[in-house]
Amino acid sequence: MANFDVIVVGGGHAGVEAACGAARMGARTALVSFDLAAIGAMSCNPAIGGLGKGHLVREVDALDGVIGRAADAGAIHYRMLNRSKGSAVWGPRVQADRVRFKAAVQQTVRSQQNLTLVQGEAAALVLEGGRVAGLALADGTILGAGRVVLCTGTFLGGILYRGEERFEGGRIGENAAKRLAAQLRGADLPMARLKTGTPPRLDGRTIDWAALEEQPSDDEGWTMSPLTARRLNPQVFCAITRTTHAGHDAIRANLHRSPLFSGAIAAAGPRYCPSIEDKIHRFGDREGHQVFLEPEGLDTHIVYPNGISTSLPVDVQETVVRTMPGCEAVRIVQPGYAVEYDHIDPRALTPDLQLRAIPGLYCAGQINGTTGYEEAAAQGLVAGLEAAAAALGKAAPVLDRANSYIAVMVDDLTLQGVTEPYRMLTARAEYRLRLRANNAATRLTGLGIAAGCIGDERRAWWERREALREMFHVKHSERIHARELADLGLPVRHDHGVKTLAEWLRFDGVTPDALAPWLGELAASDPALADELAEDAAYAPYLARQDAELRDLRASEALPLAADFPYGVVPGLSNEMVERLTKAAPGTLAAAGRVPGVTPAALSALLVHARRRISDGQQAA
Amino acid sequence: MPQTPTIFALSSGAPPAGVGVIRVSGPAAYSALLALAGRVPAPRRASLARLSDASGAPLDEALVLWFPGPNTATGEDLTEFHCHGGRAVIAAVEAALAALPGLRRAEPGEFTRRAFANGRIDLAEAEGLGDLLAAETEWQRAAALVNAGGALSRQVEAWRERVLALSAEVEGVLDFSDEEDAADLPECFTWNIAALKEELSEWLARPRSERLGEGFRVVLAGPPNAGKSTLFNALVDSEAAITSPIAGTTRDVIERSVAIGGVPFTFVDTAGLRDEEAADPIEAIGIGRARGALARADVILWLGPEGEGPESAWEIAAQADRAAIHPKSSARFVVSAITRAGVPMLKQALVAAARQGLPKPGEAALNARQHARLAEVAEALAAAERLSDPLLVAEELRRARLALDRLVGRATTEDMLDALFGRFCIGK
Numbered sequence A: 001m002a003n004f005d006v007i008v009v010g011g012g013h014a015g016v017e018a019a020c021g022a023a024r025m026g027a028r029t030a031l032v033s034f035d036l037a038a039i040g041a042m043s044c045n046p047a048i049g050g051l052g053k054g055h056l057v058r059e060v061d062a063l064d065g066v067i068g069r070a071a072d073a074g075a076i077h078y079r080m081l082n083r084s085k086g087s088a089v090w091g092p093r094v095q096a097d098r099v100r101f102k103a104a105v106q107q108t109v110r111s112q113q114n115l116t117l118v119q120g121e122a123a124a125l126v127l128e129g130g131r132v133a134g135l136a137l138a139d140g141t142i143l144g145a146g147r148v149v150l151c152t153g154t155f156l157g158g159i160l161y162r163g164e165e166r167f168e169g170g171r172i173g174e175n176a177a178k179r180l181a182a183q184l185r186g187a188d189l190p191m192a193r194l195k196t197g198t199p200p201r202l203d204g205r206t207i208d209w210a211a212l213e214e215q216p217s218d219d220e221g222w223t224m225s226p227l228t229a230r231r232l233n234p235q236v237f238c239a240i241t242r243t244t245h246a247g248h249d250a251i252r253a254n255l256h257r258s259p260l261f262s263g264a265i266a267a268a269g270p271r272y273c274p275s276i277e278d279k280i281h282r283f284g285d286r287e288g289h290q291v292f293l294e295p296e297g298l299d300t301h302i303v304y305p306n307g308i309s310t311s312l313p314v315d316v317q318e319t320v321v322r323t324m325p326g327c328e329a330v331r332i333v334q335p336g337y338a339v340e341y342d343h344i345d346p347r348a349l350t351p352d353l354q355l356r357a358i359p360g361l362y363c364a365g366q367i368n369g370t371t372g373y374e375e376a377a378a379q380g381l382v383a384g385l386e387a388a389a390a391a392l393g394k395a396a397p398v399l400d401r402a403n404s405y406i407a408v409m410v411d412d413l414t415l416q417g418v419t420e421p422y423r424m425l426t427a428r429a430e431y432r433l434r435l436r437a438n439n440a441a442t443r444l445t446g447l448g449i450a451a452g453c454i455g456d457e458r459r460a461w462w463e464r465r466e467a468l469r470e471m472f473h474v475k476h477s478e479r480i481h482a483r484e485l486a487d488l489g490l491p492v493r494h495d496h497g498v499k500t501l502a503e504w505l506r507f508d509g510v511t512p513d514a515l516a517p518w519l520g521e522l523a524a525s526d527p528a529l530a531d532e533l534a535e536d537a538a539y540a541p542y543l544a545r546q547d548a549e550l551r552d553l554r555a556s557e558a559l560p561l562a563a564d565f566p567y568g569v570v571p572g573l574s575n576e577m578v579e580r581l582t583k584a585a586p587g588t589l590a591a592a593g594r595v596p597g598v599t600p601a602a603l604s605a606l607l608v609h610a611r612r613r614i615s616d617g618q619q620a621a
Numbered sequence B: 001m002p003q004t005p006t007i008f009a010l011s012s013g014a015p016p017a018g019v020g021v022i023r024v025s026g027p028a029a030y031s032a033l034l035a036l037a038g039r040v041p042a043p044r045r046a047s048l049a050r051l052s053d054a055s056g057a058p059l060d061e062a063l064v065l066w067f068p069g070p071n072t073a074t075g076e077d078l079t080e081f082h083c084h085g086g087r088a089v090i091a092a093v094e095a096a097l098a099a100l101p102g103l104r105r106a107e108p109g110e111f112t113r114r115a116f117a118n119g120r121i122d123l124a125e126a127e128g129l130g131d132l133l134a135a136e137t138e139w140q141r142a143a144a145l146v147n148a149g150g151a152l153s154r155q156v157e158a159w160r161e162r163v164l165a166l167s168a169e170v171e172g173v174l175d176f177s178d179e180e181d182a183a184d185l186p187e188c189f190t191w192n193i194a195a196l197k198e199e200l201s202e203w204l205a206r207p208r209s210e211r212l213g214e215g216f217r218v219v220l221a222g223p224p225n226a227g228k229s230t231l232f233n234a235l236v237d238s239e240a241a242i243t244s245p246i247a248g249t250t251r252d253v254i255e256r257s258v259a260i261g262g263v264p265f266t267f268v269d270t271a272g273l274r275d276e277e278a279a280d281p282i283e284a285i286g287i288g289r290a291r292g293a294l295a296r297a298d299v300i301l302w303l304g305p306e307g308e309g310p311e312s313a314w315e316i317a318a319q320a321d322r323a324a325i326h327p328k329s330s331a332r333f334v335v336s337a338i339t340r341a342g343v344p345m346l347k348q349a350l351v352a353a354a355r356q357g358l359p360k361p362g363e364a365a366l367n368a369r370q371h372a373r374l375a376e377v378a379e380a381l382a383a384a385e386r387l388s389d390p391l392l393v394a395e396e397l398r399r400a401r402l403a404l405d406r407l408v409g410r411a412t413t414e415d416m417l418d419a420l421f422g423r424f425c426i427g428k
């Protein structure tokens, strides 16, 4: 029997990051997936990043993950969303050529040290004394390991819906993992169902591009990963069209044929990613909804119409897309569908994404009720690093709401659970002024190096950059008279006194470029770093104000709540609060405050009781 | 195992009074009732019992009530003794309670603190209750009841909803900028922020709830021998201040709190104002204090020469029953402290003024803590109104939300997201 430290099940975005992350930590790792050739497949929209999601990609990348560099390898269109707003909410997004993206992922996975790839169906967990001991494959092979990470996506009990049609499977053309799902359901884990959908794919040769407004790729040279020196592929443009009244009428007339409305699908779908029939039903009076036509790759004619996810019957889909300008004669290559699937109530997980009920079993990705590649990748990374750290007796990087979107997501999931597929939004991160997509490396790579999950290439990059940062700091603390700036034509009043360059950066119109005369050669050494430091300076007053808030937070984080804390006996908690707190089992008082519905009055009751339990415990000891 | 101490206190007004209600809260509330009454009646039923102490000596014939926790005012087991209100009876029952193991006298506000700690009330209500217990006059009680009844909590909730809605709009712009619905902030956005800020400013300008506790401050001022102390005595209905024909009789500031027409007042008598050079050192200190009192006055009654008093002081022509020492051509009130002529009218006018200057019953009032939080909300809104980057606007609104949450409670980003999704058609 082959033995490993960590076994990862599933070759999607979560599984890839989990497997590579665990292997980078030095754990002997196996990645088991139905079809090794499908590793790195994008099941839906061939785009990576976006608002909130771009932050996750950069953070996973900062911890030396796979998704950022693979996105660059596949990127055929770069766009910085929210460019006109503050840099903390800029959302780097690329459209990736499916084939190139997948090839890059596979290349990384295959060359990763400590990682063994196993093709097959994970059929059952091997448990010993309630703990994970290994994994049984459908062909009878048994793999031994004390840690198993499940990243099976929508494959658990997945059912596909298209109009009146039904198929079993997690993705069109692939099997559902029924046996594993049955075992998990048998284990009495809290499970629920969610749904998501995908739009029809169009043949780009049948679209009248000339009739449509173009959206070109950004011409700046930024990339997803700082380790990608420059953009690799030719850049294509997208086009914008929209739905019309005629299309809406067709949808309305056929609503009863959509499984969403016929009652066939009862599970909740994402509010922020509604199907087109949902949009028409809920906001019927609208003039039309925007649809982005996004090419899926350089060597394919397939186009992804972003904005019309649907599970209507094929004939209705056809009618609807042909009412969109530029698409009058369009041909559908593959119709859209909805998928309903099992997920685990993520409140059953601890912050390292381990199931409280089955020690050694970790879950990451869509199986935890999230949606999106980036969300999956980020969780996979956490679960992989944590599982490896636990197996090797090391410590994974400590992530919290003030240092990463990754931790915001994990914290939200494990404390609040999900009522709809969870997607990252910048609004979820209360400290987002400090969590910028372009300072992810500064926030996390150092932690990664300390934990031992960063490869040589990035470590070398990081050390160079830290040396530069030190030089910038020295220059930025030089004190310069207002006169000098004004004389160079900068919008600063002569009598504004003497300030450090960092302080001057806070003034409107004083850009990092404008400081070139004082920075000398340094100015051009690393423009991205220069920008980052300028943003730090600009946000400094806000960050200082948040520091006080963070001190409060950390104080209540210092008060631990045991996993078996008897919420039922705390007077003053409503039954609902007791139930939610028991389900989420927050690790600290601060975490308890983030469980929905827990009032400050209830928190103070918890505080009193937790303190008393601690002092009782000390007296008993 | 260390247990929460059980506390007791007289929770009705100070004795002597018709009935004295002694409350006992905590794990030993049951045993205390058993110890004193010999039995425990059915929950929440008033029942007559003969109370006696540990030695069996009778204490009182009282109504007793038993409220098992957690659905009680404090969230703990609770016992009430409704005793005959005499000082001696109350003292005897309290002594018997204090002698029981695990029982001690409650500290000020401790019942309320427990109610809060046990999740029975939120912060704003707790503060309202605190005011209620400290209330002595009808006016104070009525005003405190408004807060205790959750009026402030409800108001804060309404503001919070509005800030949430504003946040939802900005967050929509930040997270869904590629959507047409949420591409830009609507024109009315800044206007809405300004309107809310205005509303808060109005609240901030209102009298604070502590003012109720302190009472409306009326300071009597004027040169020596003007008759200040005599009028002061007439207003507070006692011989609190020494009066004499000797100039410089009053050397220190004297304060008396009284209720007139249910409204709390603090009257302040001061040393006669004269050249500090001419006064002896002690009197000079008194005069200094008098000036301090003037600065904190709500109304100044000026008994000195017409037009020479502090600005906006009320001109009082005193000693109207004899040849006036400071004759006034247009006095606001003409009074004689000796015959009481004009005094009722002066009192009436003061009551009317106090009603304006104190928080009104039926209108929630802010205390200092709440005022500070609300000021922070207003400040954040003002900043949000000035800023143009939606990211920073969002940060200021978050600060406003945080301060509001701290005012009464709870904080989750989820609420904001719910507000967001309830309003827009977002997403693909």
Ligand SMILES: Cc1cc2nc3c(=O)[nH]c(=O)nc-3n(C[C@H](O)[C@H](O)[C@H](O)COP(=O)(O)OP(=O)(O)OC[C@H]3O[C@@H](n4cnc5c(N)ncnc54)[C@H](O)[C@@H]3O)c2cc1C
Pocket (backbone or CB within 6 Å): A009, A010, A011, A012, A013, A014, A015, A032, A033, A034, A035, A038, A039, A042, A043, A044, A045, A120, A121, A122, A123, A151, A152, A153, A154, A155, A156, A170, A171, A176, A177, A180, A196, A197, A198, A337, A338, A339, A364, A365, A366, A367, A370, A371, A372, A373, A374, A376, A377
């Ligand atoms: C129809 C559809 C539409 C979507 N639309 C979007 C969208 O528009 N935008 C967006 O961001 N996200 C979308 N998503 C979500 C996104 O695809 C997923 O959230 C993300 O891919 C989840 O990653 P994962 O690693 O958790 O799972 P997946 O990528 O689903 O990977 C699961 C892997 O596990 C393997 N596996 C499962 N069970 C077993 C087993 N028993 N044994 C061996 N291997 C197994 C599978 O072969 C697969 O490789 C959509 C998903 C679907 C299905």
Ligand SMILES: Nc1nc2c(ncn2[C@@H]2O[C@H](COP(=O)(O)OP(=O)(O)OP(=O)(O)O)[C@@H](O)[C@H]2O)c(=O)[nH]1
Pocket (backbone or CB within 6 Å): B222, B223, B224, B225, B226, B227, B228, B229, B230, B231, B242, B243, B244, B245, B246, B247, B248, B249, B250, B251, B270, B271, B272, B273, B318, B319, B320, B321, B322, B335, B336, B337, B338, B339
């Ligand atoms: N007839 C009459 N005598 C009054 C009246 N008010 C005060 N007096 C007398 O005037 C004298 C001075 O009065 P006070 O009240 O002591 O004067 P005061 O302003 O307090 O003086 P200082 O404390 O010295 O500043 C006393 O002898 C009082 O009896 C009044 O209304 N009528």
Ligand SMILES: [Mg+2]
Pocket (backbone or CB within 6 Å): B228, B229, B230, B241, B242, B243, B249, B250, B270, B271, B272
């Ligand atoms: Mg006097």
